[in-house]
């Protein structure tokens with residue numbers, strides 16, 4: 001594997017606290033990503049915003065404005081995580097689809113490619129820049145644009161199940177499942193818009209649990225039993 005896009009949920013960064021950041025968790029992620037960069041891999045990153053805010057967080061304010069707050073939450077997450085990455089010795093860039101002055105670089109495919117080819121871990125912050133989308137859609141969109149081989153989907157659950165294991169102890173985990181079946185059965189690996197984008201553009205995903213030890217590296221090395229979402 002050469003170029004991948006890693007998606008981290010905002011909640012995963014918060015650890016048990018569920019909000020804000022859990023530095024040991026993020027440092028663990030940083031060390032694993034460094035292992036991959038040292039092997040010559042090119043890594044793009046998208047981070048959710050759920051540890052701060054969701055578009056659905058307030059019923060009182062306009063959805064577009066609430067979504068803007070959500071997108072800004074992802075910018076904060078990316079700036080924080082990129083600094084932890086730097087502290088363990090990686091080069092990083094945070095790109096956004098809208099200008100944030102000197103805080104971030106404006107996203108363009110060419111500039112992202114340049115960063116990635118130079119071994120710079122590139123964070124795609126601010127989602128798609130549009131309300132009513134999600135960081136799932138931003139993940140698939142950027143993965144397609146940078147021509148990533150696969151999306152690494154780090155979740156709080158260790159793969160794709162036929163039903164929620166929290167509600168159903170007999171839930172069955174898939175080793176492999178097609179994106180068409182994910183859509184058909186509404187399994188919600190990523191949201192529906194993102195799933196359709198994956199299917200139409202043939203972008204596969206590897207789904208795994210972030211809490212399992214060394215799970216990012218092991219997934220890349222093919223030694224972790226997550227779920228492979230195929231696109232045939």
Ligand code: UDP
Pocket residue numbers: 010047048049050053054055056066067068069070071073074126127128129130131132133134135136137138
């Ligand atoms: N968001 C958005 N457009 C995007 C990406 C994110 O409006 O392209 C907003 C939306 O409000 C979302 C929040 O940012 O709820 C955080 O993103 P994330 O994907 O983590 O949200 P979730 O799907 O978990 O609510």
